[in-house]
């Protein structure tokens with residue numbers, strides 16, 4: 074009996090060790106890649122190719138998890154940008170990061186399949202799918218496969234970003250006014266993400282002054298950390314020298330991952346920022362129990378409960394520090410000549 078129990082215990086211990094080791098190996102990434110949520114969990118993520126809300130209408134091959142994977146140095150550069158944006162009550166939001174080569178092949182096969190649905194046409198209202206190669210919107214090789222390219226936008230943390238994409242709804246195409254387009258929970262850049270249209274060209278003259286300011290602010294913030302924008306896509310950036318070799322490892326679900334921030338609440342409670350309007354420090358406070366009950370949420374960090382920015386009273390030293398003098402504003406402008414075209 075005792076020997077039998079001992080044997081069972083030994084088997085259990087061995088199995089636990091095997092599972093732990095295999096789990097750790099499954100999470101290891103090659104080539105200096107890292108999960109962005111491990112580098113900076115405050116950066117929002119909406120990895121569109123891991124779901125159905127994209128121009129293909131389904132997850133692409135190799136996207137087994139909604140995780141942004143990048144070269145570690147790219148992640149650290151994004152973290153520095155995020156630190157700057159927080160002072161403006163803004164956040165980065167990632168649409169796509171590392172893209173396995175099999176996903177690129179999947180995209181190419183889709184473009185060549187000869188069919189074109191209404192939902193697909195929302196992303197390229199002026200072109201046929203077959204023209205996307207010729208016009209430079211889809212390529213057989215992508216910088217994304219090196220881990221050095223990113224698709225991203227800005228989120229205004231003070232805005233209502235709660236509108237969710239509804240696959241059953243007939244939205245206007247990606248060049249339409251923001252009210253008619255599919256919601257993306259981000260600032261209005263003049264077109265939706267992945268919009269294959271001249272209006273999405275970063276320096277397009279077809280957008281409003283407010284949309285121009287958002288694009289300029291994003292390009293300027295990224296450029297300060299060395300990122301170059303692709304002139305045909307306001308959302309595409311790459312970090313020169315960060316990656317040359319293309320990879321094909323799939324993006325796998327992790328056993329123990331950092332929570333990926335995809336809500337309107339990307340910041341840690343207690344984070345302080347400087348208010349542009351009042352010049353006072355504001356602190357991100359946890360929603361009250363009453364507010365959580367109203368929203369029927371189990372966690373204060375759940376999607377649907379927005380945090381509150383409160384005046385940080387009793388901190389004369391911090392309040393005395395001028396927010397306006399050192400903090401860039403939403404009117405930061407960069408010359409369009411600094412936008413360098415690179416291959417998508």
Ligand SMILES: [Zn+2]
Nearest residue numbers: 223224309417
């Ligand atoms: Zn891209």
